[in-house]
Amino acid sequence: MATVAERHETLRAEQERFARAGSAAPAALRALRAAGAARFDALGLPTTRLEDWRFTNIAPIAATGFRLAGEDAAGAPALVDAVGVEAAARVVVVNGRFAPALSTLGGLAPHVRVQGLAAALAADPAAVTARLDIPDTDHAFIALNTSFLEDGLHIEVAPEAVVEGFVHLIYVTTASDAPVMTHPRTLIVAGARSRLRLAQSFVGAGGAVYLTNTVTDVMLGDGAFVDIVTDQREAATAFHVAALRVDCGAASEFHSRAFTLGGRIVRNDLLARLGGEGAHVTLDGVYLGDDHQLIDNHTSIDHAMPHCTSHELYKGILDDHARAVFNGRIVVRLDAQKTDAKQTNRALLLADTAQINSNPQLEIFADDVKCTHGAAVGQLDDEAMFYLQARGLPYVEARDMLLHAFAGEVLQGIAHAPLRAAVEAALFERLERDLARHDAVEGRR
Amino acid sequence: MALLEVKNLTVRAEDKEILRGINLTVNAGEVHAIMGPNGSGKSTLARALAGHPGYEVTGGEVTYQGEDLLELAADARARKGLFMAFQYPVEIPGVNNAYFLKAALNAKRKEAGLEEYDAMDFMTLVKEKARLLQIDETMLQRSVNEGFSGGEKKRNEIFHMAVLEPVLAVLDETDSGLDIDALKVVAEGVNALRGPDRAFVVVTHYQRLLDYIVPDVVHVLSEGRIVRSGGRELALELEAKGYGWLETAGAGA
Ligand SMILES: Nc1ncnc2c1ncn2[C@@H]1O[C@H](COP(=O)(O)OP(=O)(O)OP(=O)(O)O)[C@@H](O)[C@H]1O
Ligand SMILES: [Mg+2]
Numbered sequence: 001m002a003t004v005a006e007r008h009e010t011l012r013a014e015q016e017r018f019a020r021a022g023s024a025a026p027a028a029l030r031a032l033r034a035a036g037a038a039r040f041d042a043l044g045l046p047t048t049r050l051e052d053w054r055f056t057n058i059a060p061i062a063a064t065g066f067r068l069a070g071e072d073a074a075g076a077p078a079l080v081d082a083v084g085v086e087a088a089a090r091v092v093v094v095n096g097r098f099a100p101a102l103s104t105l106g107g108l109a110p111h112v113r114v115q116g117l118a119a120a121l122a123a124d125p126a127a128v129t130a131r132l133d134i135p136d137t138d139h140a141f142i143a144l145n146t147s148f149l150e151d152g153l154h155i156e157v158a159p160e161a162v163v164e165g166f167v168h169l170i171y172v173t174t175a176s177d178a179p180v181m182t183h184p185r186t187l188i189v190a191g192a193r194s195r196l197r198l199a200q201s202f203v204g205a206g207g208a209v210y211l212t213n214t215v216t217d218v219m220l221g222d223g224a225f226v227d228i229v230t231d232q233r234e235a236a237t238a239f240h241v242a243a244l245r246v247d248c249g250a251a252s253e254f255h256s257r258a259f260t261l262g263g264r265i266v267r268n269d270l271l272a273r274l275g276g277e278g279a280h281v282t283l284d285g286v287y288l289g290d291d292h293q294l295i296d297n298h299t300s301i302d303h304a305m306p307h308c309t310s311h312e313l314y315k316g317i318l319d320d321h322a323r324a325v326f327n328g329r330i331v332v333r334l335d336a337q338k339t340d341a342k343q344t345n346r347a348l349l350l351a352d353t354a355q356i357n358s359n360p361q362l363e364i365f366a367d368d369v370k371c372t373h374g375a376a377v378g379q380l381d382d383e384a385m386f387y388l389q390a391r392g393l394p395y396v397e398a399r400d401m402l403l404h405a406f407a408g409e410v411l412q413g414i415a416h417a418p419l420r421a422a423v424e425a426a427l428f429e430r431l432e433r434d435l436a437r438h439d440a441v442e443g444r445r
Numbered sequence: 446m447a448l449l450e451v452k453n454l455t456v457r458a459e460d461k462e463i464l465r466g467i468n469l470t471v472n473a474g475e476v477h478a479i480m481g482p483n484g485s486g487k488s489t490l491a492r493a494l495a496g497h498p499g500y501e502v503t504g505g506e507v508t509y510q511g512e513d514l515l516e517l518a519a520d521a522r523a524r525k526g527l528f529m530a531f532q533y534p535v536e537i538p539g540v541n542n543a544y545f546l547k548a549a550l551n552a553k554r555k556e557a558g559l560e561e562y563d564a565m566d567f568m569t570l571v572k573e574k575a576r577l578l579q580i581d582e583t584m585l586q587r588s589v590n591e592g593f594s595g596g597e598k599k600r601n602e603i604f605h606m607a608v609l610e611p612v613l614a615v616l617d618e619t620d621s622g623l624d625i626d627a628l629k630v631v632a633e634g635v636n637a638l639r640g641p642d643r644a645f646v647v648v649t650h651y652q653r654l655l656d657y658i659v660p661d662v663v664h665v666l667s668e669g670r671i672v673r674s675g676g677r678e679l680a681l682e683l684e685a686k687g688y689g690w691l692e693t694a695g696a697g698a
Contacts, residue, residue, distance in 0.1 A: 382499075383535045384535050386497055386535075387535040388545065389520040390495050390496070390519050390520070390522075390531075391528075391609065392523035392524045392549045392550075392552045392553050392609070394520050394552065395520065401540055402537070404539070404540075405537065405539025409539060
C-alpha cells in the first residue's frame with residue numbers, strides 16, 4: 001500500500017504549481033494559502049485509522065492524480081440548464097471559478113451583493129482574507145481547499161435586507177481528458193436581521209472523474225435568517241467532499257436541507273455553531289445510495305449559548321451495495337442551559353447488501369437541557385405495503401408511494417415551490433432508475 | 446356458480462396451524478356473518494382471502510368468480526373486486542388519504558379498461574361518498590389513518606370500500622370501537638352497496654351490527670373450523686349463551 005506521503009505527491013505538486021502561478025496575489029491571500037498547505041501537510045489525507053473517517057475509505061480519491069480544473073467552459077451551459085430553476089438570481093461557478101457570463105444577477109436588490117470571490121479578494125484583500133481565515137480545522141479537505149483558494153463566491157446581505165425568492169448557486173465541473181479537481185469557496189455573510197434563501201446545486205459532466213472539494217462558510221448576524229437547499233447531483237463517477245460551516249448569531253435562524261444524489265464517494269461535513277442566545281439550526285437531509293456508492297454525512301452542532309434549538313432529520317434510501325455513514329455530533333456546553341436538540345437518522349435498506357453506520361455522538365455538559373436522538377434502520381414497512389396492495393396498488397406503485405412519503409418529510413421543508421418540484425423530480429427520477437434495475441433483477445417488471 | 450367457494454382451506458402463520466379446514470360458500474347477493482371467540486382465526490381467514498403474504502395456505506382451494514384466487518397476489522385480488530376492511534387499519538404517515546384512494550381506484554379502472562379519473566372528477570366522486578358516510582373532508586387530506594381515532598379508522602375503511610365498490614367485501618370487525626351513531630352510518634354504507642351482484646362477509650363479535658346489516662347466514666368459527674352455521678337467530682342465541690355450549694356441540698358433531 002502507498003504511504004500517505006506518496007499518495008498526495010500529485011496534490012503537493014499541484015500546490016507548488018499553483019503557488020508559483022499565484023505569486024502576484026496579495027500577500028494576505030498568499031499567507032492564507034500557505035497556511036492551508038502547511039495544515040494539509042501536517043494532517044495528510046485522512047485514513048480509516050481516524051475516528052472521523054473510520055467507515056469512509058477515500059483510497060480511490062487518494063489514488064487518483066487530480067489536476068486543478070482548467071478554464072474550458074464548453075458544456076457548462078447545458079449542465080447549468082439541467083439543474084437551473086427560475087430564481088431571483090442565478091450565480092454560476094464553472095470549474096471553481098465564478099462565471100459572470102452564465103450568471104444573471106439582475107433580479108437582486110442593491111442591498112444584496114453577489115460577487116466572484118476572486119473579485120472580492122482583489123477589491124479588499126485584507127478584509128475578505130480575514131473573513132476566510134477560520135482557524136482550527138482538523139479537516140484535511142478544508143485545509144486543502146484553503147491551499148488552493150482562488151475563486152468562488154462572495155455573498156453579502158446588508159443588515160435588515162430581505163431577499164425575495166431565492167438565489168441559485170450552481171457549481172459545474174465540465175468534461176476533461178484527465179481527472180480534475182475544483183476547490184470552490186463560498187462565503188455568505190448575512191447581516192443582522194436580514195433574510196436570505198439560497199440553493200447550491202452541484203453538477204458535472206456525465207462519466208467524468210473529478211473531485212469537488214467545496215467549502216461554504218455562512219455567518220449569520222443577530223436575528224438573521226438563512227435557508228440553504230443543497231442539491232447535489234454530481235456525476236456517478238465523481239467524488240464530492242463538502243464542508244458547510246455555519247456561525248449563528250443571537251436569535252438567528254439557519255436551515256440546511258441537503259439532498260445527496262450523485263457521486264461515487266461523498267463526504268459532507270456540516271459544522272454549526274450556535275454562538276448567540278436563542279439561535280436555531282435545522283439540518284435536514286435525504287441521501288440516496290445505489291451501486292457501490294459511499295455517502296458519509298457528518299454533522300456537528302455546537303450549542304455554545306443558552307436557549308438555542310437544533311433540529312436534525314436525515315433520511316437515507318440505500319440499495320444494492322451502497323454504504324452510508326451518519327455521524328451526528330451534538331455538543332452542549334456548560335453555559336448552554338435550556339438547549340433543545342433533536343436528532344433523527346432514518347434509513348431504508350432496500351437490499352441486504354446495503355449498509356449504514358449510524359452514530360449519534362452527544363457531549364452534554366449543561367444540566368438543564370433537552371436532547372433526544374434516534375436512529376432507525378429498516379426495510380419498507382410490510383404491513384403498510386400490504387395495506388396499499390390490498391387496496392389494489394401494484395407492488396412497484398405501493399413501494400414508490402412509501403418512498404415518496406419517506407423522503408417527503410424533508411422535501412416539504414423546501415419553501416420555494418419550483419425548487420421543491422425540481423429537487424423532487426431529480427430525486428425520484430434517480431430512484432426510479434435505480435429501482436427499475438432492481439425490479440428487473442427480481443422480475444417485478 | 447357461487448361468487449366465493451372455499452374448500453377445506455388450511456392456513457399457517459409462523460409455524461402455527463391456524464385454519465384447519467374451512468368450508469364456505471358465498472353467493473352473489475348474500476351477506477354472511479362470521480362470529481367466534483378471540484383467536485379462533487376470523488382475521489386469519491380474512492387476511493388469507495385478501496392475500497397477505499404472511500399467511501401460508503397449506504391446503505384447500507379458493508375459487509372467486511370461477512377463478513383460482515390463491516394464484517393471485519393481493520393487489521390483483523383487490524383489482525378484481527375483493528376488498529378487506531382491516532380489523533386494525535395501518536397508519537401510513539406521509540401518504541395522503543385522497544391521493545392514495547385515487548391511485549387505488551385508478552389502478553382498478555385501468556385494469557378494467559376504463560378511463561382513469563382526473564383529480565377533479567375524483568374529488569367530486571369522493572366528496573359525495575364522504576358526505577354519505579359523514580366523513581369529515583379534512584380526513585381526506587390527512588395521511589392515511591395517521592392519528593385517526595379508532596372509530597375514524599373504521600369509518601375510513603368503509604369510505605374506501607364505498608369508493609372502490611367491491612364485488613366481495615370482507616369486513617373484519619368494522620363495528621368494534623364504533624359508537625352507536627357511527628355504527629348506523631357504517632351499516633348504511635354497507636346497505637347502500639348491497640345488491641344482487643355483490644356479497645359481504647362480515648366478521649363481528651356483536652349481534653347488534655346484525656340488526657342493521659341483516660345477514661343471510663351466520664357462521665361460528667372456533668379453533669380454525671366453522672363449527673356451526675345457521676340463520677340470523679344463531680347470532681341471538683350466541684349473544685345469550687356465549688360460545689361454550691357450541692364448542693362441545695361442534696366437537697361432538
Ligand atoms: N402472523 C401470525 N403469526 C403467528 N400467529 C398468528 C398470526 N396471526 C394470527 N396468529 C394467531 O392465530 C390465532 C388466530 O388469530 P386471528 O387474528 O385470526 O383471530 P381472530 O379470530 O381474528 O381473533 P379476534 O376476535 O381477537 O380478532 C391467534 O392465536 C393468533 O395469535
Ligand atoms: Mg380478528
